[in-house]
Amino acid sequence: MGASDFSRLPHIGESVRRKEDYRFLTGAGQYTDDITLAAQSYAVFVRSPHAHAKINSINTDAAKAAPGVLAVFTGADVAADKINGLPCGWLITSTDGQPMKEPTHPILAQGKVRHVGDQVAMVVALTQQQARDAAELVEVDYDVLPAVVNVADAAAGAVPGAVVHDEAPDNRCFQWAIGDKAAVDAAFAGAAHVTRLDLVNNRLIPNAMEPRAAIGAYSRASDEYTLYVANQNPHVERLLLTAFVMGLPEHKVRVIAPDVGGGFGSKIYLYAEDVCVTWAAKKLNRSVKWVAERSESFVSDAHGRDHVSHAEMAMDKDGKFLALRVHTHANLGAYLSTFSTVVPTILYATLLAGQYGTPQIFAQVDGWFTHTVPVDAYRGAGRPEATYLIERLVSRCAWEMGLSQDEIRKRNFITQFPYQTPVALQYDTGDFHACMNKAQELADVAGFEARKAASAAKGLLRGIGYSSYIEACGLAPSNIAGALGARAGLFEAGEVRVHPTGSVTVFTGSHSHGQGHETTFAQVVAARLGIPVENVDIVHGDTGRVPFGMGTYGSRSLSVGGSAIMKALDKIEAKAKKIAAHLLEASDADIDFQGGEFIVRGTDKKIPFAQVALTAYVPHNYPLDKLEPGLNETAFYDPTNFTFPAGTYICEVEVDPATGATRVDRFTAVDDFGVIINPMIVEGQVHGGLVQGIGQALLENCVYDRETGQLLTGSYMDYAMPRADDFPNFQLGHVCTPCTHNPLGSKGCGEAGAIGSPPAVINAVLDALRPLGVKDFDMPASPHRVWQAIQNAKA
Known part of the structure; x- marks a missing residue:
């Protein structure tokens, strides 16, 4: 089915009221903080008050002796258990052919703190208030060091001694470029007019209505972990947590992202707190819950933007663009977040053409470490930065x-x-x-x-x-993204399960945190199958129930996740036509499917979709020699291009x-x-x-x-x-x-x-x-x- 045919189906283009809103408006939503598990304890983090300091010692004796305290963990405990640092999900290769600098990002600070809010210790107690009180008793002896927070200062080396990581003594993470520099320089040499502009894209702090939260749980009986977390892509969270940080078998970890109150990119990533509560759950043999306070989110959630750029446009005498030249300094913060390196490179510089037929473009991006909260994707992720530069x-x-x-x-x-x-x-x-x-x-x-x-x-x-x-939305084909440094695929998965009565449950690897997937995806399925929208349920956000998917970000949900569902529906329709053909005593090549009915082409013989569904599960009159019972199909979709x-x-x-x-x-x-x-x-x-x-x-x-x-x-x-x-x-x-x-x-x-x-x-x-x-x-x-x-x- 082509896009033009699909757009003419019932339910498509209709402003159907959101199915999920009744649940939210009546207080029946379930967010991570709404979940209370058996033997639940509470975690509070001790965070650095300094942007850059050496940790001389951490005294936890008073905190451990405080009422209700179960444990106090520090970086030494993390190192003893050989828990790895948080990984970066995109490798950038510098213009000199060297890989980017990729220093360790420990889940609890080891030796140094590198930004205000860096987590130094985790206190776990029977109640949240007890954990808060005990956290105040943790004594940390710091030796304060020079700090650099401004990306222009980092690029200029303006603060002696303000080295964020020893692996990058000049604080440069990478230098990356795209375009034909020689051709651009030649175009500028022959231009009638050159316009120049210096600009700053200001740093932003994401503020979703729901602060981040996580609950780690562990079962000794099955040796399995469960992580409840406010996250936009639970399968990627699980992959990074197991394969890169904790070294766990993936099938022994279940990640559940229930209702999520907004994300805007800030809940895509694997955060240190998520790992800490999961790790501590086994050590304490009880669930461990952490919910961020709003002021805590300001210094722990990944920030957005923070570019300093110089741009030049070469034009002919009539204002026709000949060439664009851009140099950007991108602030990456103190550590590399999950997708931080791709934002100012692939997602930014490749959009600098804008809507304009500029023949030549050259862009160089320098990524810098600073003593600030890590910077990563925030609504738009590189595209707002590119648009701001070119449109200004x-x-x-x-x-x-x-x-x-x-x-x-x-x-x-x-x-x-x-x-x-x-x-x-x-x-x-x-x-x-x-x-x-x-x-x-x-x-x-x-x-x-x-x-x-x-x-x-x-x-x-x-x-x-x-x-x-x-x-550019939907991200690129996995093979192209891999060639550009991605350390994960960029496909999506969809499973369509038709029940015997003709109702449908869809399991999608996409995740909804306010976008209305439970309605929009249901409209897509209802349109294809000719059934009421209310007969379609959408399930997402649980690695134990849905096939491996890549979550929601980059405006990919419908174009990629919806396309995976469409591919699964293609399989459903093909099998259903064979069942209908058997019931109607016709060839499946002569069966048309429209308006929820299977029709023998050129006749008035037809049966409804619900009858075919029932036959699939009650196969008394069924081509068992050709088809398996059931009507349940899964498909994966890997886009061939951005949208x-x-x-x-x-x-x-x-x-x-x-x-x-x-x-x-x-x-x-x-x-x-x-x-x-x-x-x-x-x-x-x-x-x-x-x-x-x-x-x-x-x-x-x-x-x-x-x-x-x-x-x-x-x-x-x-x-x-x-x-x-x-x-x-x-x-x-x-x-x-x-x-x-x-x-x-x-x-x-x-x-x-x-x-x-x-x-x-x-x-x-x-x-x-x-x-x-x-x-x-x-x-x-x-x-x-x-x-x-x-x-x-x-x-």
């Missing part, structure tokens, strides 16, 4: 060339597909002009000047900003020049997600992404003290999270060019809003401030930063 640069090009922001984009849009970019990716389909045109129509760009005049009458500055993004959602976002802001306060007055987002299964869920995903992206542009900013390495934005008192009243009503629109290489025609929608919105906002603010002589400033556009930029322009 393109608007700057427009202003310098005397062109409008839309005109320079239209002159350079790619129009022929498939399109091979100079940075490895090949876009299969798209219509960038259609997205731009629809966005301009919905945004009423024609009325902008009148609105600008109205703002001026109130003493306010109004600006308009454009962003035309493209992202490429794209769109144009237009933002209008009002700025008060007296205070620097900026208000988003209008925001229009037009996206091409290919075939959309559930428009309501897609709109919710876009809304959420826009809030996070605009939040980065205007509010959010993780700040460390440059001298001490202390986290200055360690709570909501200092870290500004966006709220509903920070936003206008979003105007959304869609264009559809179906993906050409998956059976659903879908492209992915979960990250788009966070990718396309930051440059649209900042371009709008800069457009408003251009008459005052302001050319640039870095995110976030807080009132103080905007006001300071205005004052600097006056000086």
Whole structure:
């Protein structure tokens, strides 16, 4: 079945209400913290108050003697049990052919601490309060050392003695590049105009509604472990935990990720706390539970972004792009997180073509260790960083060339597909002009000047900003990813189990943490089989029940996970046709399946799907010589290419020049997600992404003290999270060019809003401030930063 045929089926394109919401809204959800196991104990971690220090000694005597304490573990105990450090899941090879520096990441610090929040000891007690009280009694003697937290300082070697790991004495993890440098240099030499831009993509702290949590359990009877964990990909968690860290047989470990209250990338990884509670469960022969406090999450959950870049665009006299040159310093933090190295390389630099037919591109990325929380994928994962750079640069090009922001984009849009970019990716389909045109129509760009005049009458500055993004979703074929350094496959699995009455249970390797899989996947199955949506249940998040899958991230759930389910449904339909043919006394080649019925082509002979299902399990009249009983099929899907959602976002802001306060007055987002299964869920995903992206542009900013390495934005008192009243009503629109290489025609929608919105906002603010002589400033556009930029322009 092709994507065009699939898109016309019932249930596809319908805004079916989410099946899972009743459970959540009535308090019947089950999150990790809701689980209480037999003989449950509680863990609390002692964390470093210093960014960089030598551990001289750890005195645990008082803590061990405290009421209710079962054990206190330190790095010495970890080393004695030969527990390995946390692995990095993607190997980057430097431009000199050497592998990246990959220092050990111990689950409890050994010898040194390397960032504020680094875990030094774990206290386990009968109650959480007892564990907290005892943790206060652990005495650690530190010898404080110099710390470097700013990536530019790390690159410049500006802090003597601030070496994060001995294996990387200059703090460089890797130097990586892509593109034809000689061709780019030649294009720049012949350019009529070159636009240059320096920018910072600010560090973000993820704040899912549910903090991370984990419960480790162990059964002596079966020698089996169970880990309950708030995680986005339980099979990968199990693989890393068993094969790389604890050296356990994989079949002896079950990982269960129940309801998860948001992830945004921060719950993809194997964290030290997950290993610690699993390890301790056997040592204590009782379950061990840990739930992060919000302030603890600020210094223990992987952060996002944190790039410092220089970009240059070479153009001809008409503003046509000739070549792009980029150099980025990426802050990796104190340790390599699971996917940290791929974010600023493969997922970032390969998207620097954007929507534009730039003939030549060269990008170099240097990854640096610093004394900060590790940095990894956060909603968009490399794609927001690439889009911010290219879209900020393109608007700057427009202003310098005397062109409008839309005109320079239209002159350079790619129009022929498939399109091979100079940075490895090949876009299969798209219509960038259609997205731009629809966005301009919905945004009423024609009325902008009148609105600008109205703002001026109130003493306010109004600006308009454009962003035309493209992202790569679904990740690449496993063999290509492996050649690029991936240490895992990138396929997905789906099992479709048809029950005797015709209802269906689907087991998917994808994981839902707010995306609505229990509804969307059910719509896909119901559409194919011609049954009610309510007759389909979706099971995920349990390595003991579902086939090996790769979880949810990178907007891959429907395009990869859904495609695996479609392949399993193909097998179901093929077998069901053989059963139906036997019952109808026809050849299976003459059987059509539509609307939930098997029909002998050219006749009125037909039987419903439920009858075939019952026959499969009650095989009294069944071709047993040709078919096994039952109707249960499993399939794996490995994508042949990324999918490429794209769109144009237009933002209008009002700025008060007296205070620097900026208000988003209008925001229009037009996206091409290919075939959309559930428009309501897609709109919710876009809304959420826009809030996070605009939040980065205007509010959010993780700040460390440059001298001490202390986290200055360690709570909501200092870290500004966006709220509903920070936003206008979003105007959304869609264009559809179906993906050409998956059976659903879908492209992915979960990250788009966070990718396309930051440059649209900042371009709008800069457009408003251009008459005052302001050319640039870095995110976030807080009132103080905007006001300071205005004052600097006056000086």
